[in-house]
Amino acid sequence: MKNDIILAGVGGQGILSIAAVIGLAAVANDLFLKQSEVHGMSQRGGDVQSHLRLSDKPVSSDLIPFGKAELIISMEPMESLRYLPWLSENGWLVTNSSPFINIPDYPATDDIIAEIKKVKNHLIIDADAIAKQSGSARSGNMVILGAASAYIDMTFESIENAVIKLFGRKGNDIVEANLKALKAGRDAIQV
């Protein structure tokens, strides 16, 4: 088993929380794991990414080779396209449809969506709207993770447990809100 996953978004969108949840789940599943993060300057509203590598064998490189990622999980539609060089032929691209516009030359959303639709396996969901409906507008990252979890070789339950572990010390309300968002994301792809 091997899952190479690129997480993408804009600084402050909660990419590292997604990475932390998958990481905790991987450890609980006794998988080998490497997870490369971006810290520092880029976190100020710039593009951020994380390379997550899960495997039942030891992982060598901290970076995913080009063309080898099984999954891109993106909190932002334009950002999801930035990492296409890493996506494998049969890989899945799962992205939020709500744009994060903080640059003057942000392209037309329709043009972005058209490009995403050219990717063989893609899934576009409005994570912001689903998060709002589920009662926790700030949990868009968990909605996306919930949707993408269908393409990760770990049980949904183990991902739920990781959410409980990660947010546990922030109190029950936060845990419940994140679990609800996660579930809403997972349910969204079954329609």
Add this chain to the structure above:
Amino acid sequence: MEKLLLLGDEAIAQAGLDAGMSGMYAYPGTPSTEIMEYVQASADAAERRVHMTWSSNEKTAMEAALGMSYAGKRAMVAMKHVGLNVAADGFINSAMTGVNGGLIIVAADDPSMHSSQNEQDSRFYGKFAFVPIFEPSNQQEAYEMVFDAFETSEKYKLPVLFRITTRLAHSRASVLRRESLPENLLSLPSDPKSFILLPAIARRKYKILLEKYETLRYENHISGYNHFKDGTFRETGIIACGIAYNYLMENLKDTSVDFPVLKISGYPFPKDLIKDLASRCNSILILEEGAPFVEESIRGILDEGIKIYGRMDGTVPRDGELNPAIVGKALGLPVSYGQDVPSVVKMRPPSFCKGCGHADMFMALNEAVKPFGPGRVFSDIGCYTLGALPPYNSIISCVDMGASVTMAIGAADAGLTPSVAVIGDSTFTHSGMTGLLDAVIKNSPVTIIISDNSTTGMTGGQKSQATGRLVDICRGLGVENEHLRVISPLHKNHEDNVRVMEEELEYNGVSVIIAQRECIQTATRRKRS
């Protein structure tokens, strides 16, 4: 033993604590910051009263760590690569004095300059100082090496350089802990003159240092990390240093070619290892993250041995960090690729947060400085360096910590007046204060804006030594009261702030304007907690 999921930085910090470290010293700098932060978050460290407060800069951190080592205890000092430039005086001379308690200097290099001004390779500093260098390839090895690094340091009475790069610093993997060692007891060096580098003593100590350096090549704590695995492919043997080894292994798992591989993670390494590899192969490919440090030494000037491939002949790009594709190409193996990035994707550079005081400060400064013409606002290293980007386009320099103040002085000396410096609060106490003293003594016509957000912002909001002290510091250095102004950089104060700046730009002497508004990130965190 316990298994933890740790960043490379965190593995080093945890290892330090487990190996009986009594003090951690650092100034924040990407990608090294999380080493100190991990110690600060550790309940064990708090209980043991391990030293864990930030230092004013890398030099003071280095020297304090040396002081702790003098007193017999194990100490670690961590910094980003350019921080080692700041700490270099103490670092180089600590090899001359030697140490008492084990001393590890962690330098986190940033090839490809993700968050830095250059991509200097700290291994050159290790060689320059004649000290052992450890260069781990992964998180577990980083953890193990800290124990060996302390052992080596105490055995040879030398400081040890621990070199990591961004990918290891900021990549997480599981790490298996070892049994903890007790901290050292307080003790004085056996030779009471050992730390007195008077010429007569220094000359003697230098000879000892040079001798020690040669014996280090055969030290097991170091050479245990250099291992050779022979292969049947005689055409090319590979030398892979530190994290380059991971990219090599990533490529080799998909190929049947059985390359001989020499992994180097400890320096200085025995020359026999290289000679042995060369005797088995027709050529050598050298993979290293950063500069061609090993490659240069193996080629020498005459480069008359067997064929060598690496960064110097373009087999591997001369600059930038490695990745699996670069290494795959260098090996002549097929390299996969997904799809090109569509042209619809635009650059998304970092930018000021919404509600950032730096942004309002720059809006005011742009207006005030406009009548004097362009090219006179020097700046420094921190979030406010983003003032270089549109729509601000305010600043013309970002060189090294504190250089805004001193470059403004030099430009004013040349006749470019008024000359302006924009520096953050933490950068000012790091290296701006001495420059300000120069300005005061000469009464230079400079206007220094300290953009005070009361934190070390760019690295994630660490405590700033300047908080609450800036007015007193500037007054103490001799800035006149009437030209020491404090403003609040808010949009509603724009007109007033422009007027204050205009007044000080007109003044033919030293002015300091402290633009004070807490960082929106730290303010939000403070309100939440």
